[in-house]
Amino acid sequence: MDFLKRNYGWMIVSLLALLPMLIISKMIQVDVGNGLSISLVENTIGDEQTTLDMLYHISGEFAIRWMTAVLTLTPVFIIFGIQHLFVRQAMGIATAIWSILHFIIFISAEGFLETFTQFNYIAGGIAVLILIPLLITSNRKSMKRLKKNWKKLQSLAYVAVGLSLLHVAILDKTWIIYAVIVSLGFVVRMPIVRDKFLERRKRKQGLTH
DSSP: OHHHHHHHHHHHHHHHHHTHHHHHHHHEEEEOBTBOEEEEOSSSSSOSSOHHHHHHHHHHHHHHHHHHHHHHHHHHHHHHOOOOHHHHHHHHHHHHHHHHHHHHHHHHHHOGGGGGSSHHHHHHHHHHHHHHHHHHTOSHHHHHHHTHHHHHHHTTHHHHHHHHHHHHHHHOGGGHHHHHHHHHHHHHHSHHHHHHHHHHHHHHHHHHO
16 A cells, blocks of 8 residues: 555556557557567558558657646646656656657657758657666665766756657648747746746645744
């Protein structure tokens, strides 16, 4: 019970991050009869798009959704005082995994060299490269080993976010809503705005006590 109380947030995030894999599993067929072979199953969801296109779309959408969710945690803490380090860590891991999966699907469909043909592809590729070391060091051992450098390394996530938002905004204008949400979050982080929210929280806490 103590384990569940300490880790329920991390477990919920992990479950939500893995659920879309159930959809993806229906699109992929693995045959181990004559050696390992992996093939795509077409028309699994009754859509005109190919399975590869759907995999590319699903992975990219969940990558940017998790990235946006991670960046809303600090504004939520500033406004409401709700904070959970391990939830943030789990969301960060989910972001990196879905982003890397999205990149793998892209190069499987288009080839690695296609990454360098368009600015939005280059931006997305660099973002994934940044997320890889952040994923590898997203654990307590790395925090203890790197110490102050760990925060500096993790701060590169903001660069990855900027590049990712640029990538999706150019690729699909409808995804610009994520950029709007993230931008509002950064407004809340501004010292003049943040301090007002923190002062308001303190006054409310003083009234309750």
